[in-house]
Every structure is written in structure tokens, then in C-alpha cells.
Amino acid sequence: MDALTLLLNRRSASRLTTPAPEGEELQNILAAGMRAPDHGALRPWHFIVMKDEGLTRFSQLLEKAAKVGKLGAEVEEKAKNAPFRAPLIITVIARTQDNPKVPEWEQIVAAGCTVQAMQMAAVAQGFSGIWRSGSWTEDPIVREGLGCGPKDHIVGFLYLGTASLKAPAKVQLPDMQDFVSHF
Numbered sequence: 614m615d616a617l618t619l620l621l622n623r624r625s626a627s628r629l630t631t632p633a634p635e636g637e638e639l640q641n642i643l644a645a646g647m648r649a650p651d652h653g654a655l656r657p658w659h660f661i662v663m664k665d666e667g668l669t670r671f672s673q674l675l676e677k678a679a680k681v682g683k684l685g686a687e688v689e690e691k692a693k694n695a696p697f698r699a700p701l702i703i704t705v706i707a708r709t710q711d712n713p714k715v716p717e718w719e720q721i722v723a724a725g726c727t728v729q730a731m732q733m734a735a736v737a738q739g740f741s742g743i744w745r746s747g748s749w750t751e752d753p754i755v756r757e758g759l760g761c762g763p764k765d766h767i768v769g770f771l772y773l774g775t776a777s778l779k780a781p782a783k784v785q786l787p788d789m790q791d792f793v794s795h796f
């Protein structure tokens with residue numbers, strides 16, 4: 614698949630199953646993330662690969678967060694099941710630092726670019742994925758469990774695997790005039 618075809622036609626997939634990227638495929642995905650644009654070469658990101666028992670540990674962490682937050686039985690159940698919606702999750706943390714030339718927002722954007730790059734690298738290799746976030750990204754129990762420091766931000770959970778539903782063939786773009794102007 615050439616790069617333009619990939620960028621113009623990519624779709625996210627919310628229903629994901631095995632096989633997941635592994636070995637060289639997974640390394641390519643992580644390497645694509647590492648090649649995200651990065652002001653000052655700070656590499657202000659950290660990737661946590663979760664699969665197999667890692668997904669079980671993540672499930673336990675989300676369940677604990679829901680329990681501690683007293684969010685109710687329904688949310689607890691949803692939290693517990695969430696990680697098993699894909700065979701692989703890469704959690705992306707923006708690990709920001711004070712820098713006189715690179716404000717925090719630029720570092721968070723750079724970490725966001727790693728998510729897109731990794732999703733595209735997965736699609737380029739025949740896999741699918743979806744970038745998810747939700748309130749867990751701000752939850753103190755989840756943050757602590759994933760080793761976040763005070764200047765870290767969870768920018769997303771990239772769910773990866775093989776799409777179990779066929780995506781609509783054609784992506785409908787809105788009228789670009791509403792989004793583009795010329796100066």
C-alpha cells in the first residue's frame with residue numbers, strides 16, 4: 614500500500630481480534646512511533662506494550678480504579694472488560710520535561726503524533742487499530758499503576774489487532790472548504 618492510499622483511506626476498527634502484530638511487525642510499529650516529529654529531539658514519550666498477561670494486569674488496574682472511584686458495578690464490569698477488546702494495546706504516555714525552547718504542549722502533540730504513526734504502521738502491515746482515551750487517562754489510580762510522574766500525560770491507548778468487521782470501503786470526507794482557507 615502506498616503512503617497516500619494509506620493516509621486517504623485508513624479507517625479505525627473498534628472490533629479487533631487475533632492475530633496481533635508481533636516480532637518484526639511490532640518492532641516496525643514501535644520504530645514508526647519513534648520517528649514522530651520531535652522538536653529538540655526530546656523524545657517526550659514512553660510506550661507501554663500490553664499483551665497476554667499484560668492485558669490481564671491492565672484489566673485489574675482499570676477495575677481497581679473503578680472500585681476506588683466508587684463508579685458502580687456497571688462501570689467496574691466495563692472497565693474490567695475494556696482491555697480485551699484487542700489482543701494488543703500500546704499505551705502512549707507523553708513524558709514531558711521543562712525545556713526553554715519546547716513548551717509542554719508541543720511535547721504532548723509530538724507524543725500524539727507517535728500514536729498516529731504507530732496506527733499507520735500497523736495498517737501498512739495489514740493490521741487495524743483504534744486510538745482510545747477516555748476518563749482513565751486522568752485517573753490517579755491508572756496513572757500511578759502505569760508509572761506516570763507528575764509531568765506525564767496519557768495521550769492514548771492504541772488498540773491493535775486484526776479487524777473482525779469489514780470497514781466501509783469508501784471514506785466520506787466533509788466539504789473541505791469549511792476547514793481550509795488560503796492566506
Ligand SMILES: Cc1cc2nc3c(=O)[nH]c(=O)nc-3n(C[C@H](O)[C@H](O)[C@H](O)COP(=O)(O)O)c2cc1C
Binds near residue numbers: 624744745
Ligand atoms: C486523542 C483521541 C482520543 C480518542 N478516544 C477515543 C475513545 O476513547 N473512544 C473511541 O471510540 N474513539 C476515540 N477516538 C477516535 C477514534 O480513534 C477514531 O478516530 C474514530 O472512531 C473515527 O474513526 P476513523 O479513524 O476511522 O475516522 C479518539 C481519537 C483521538 C485522536
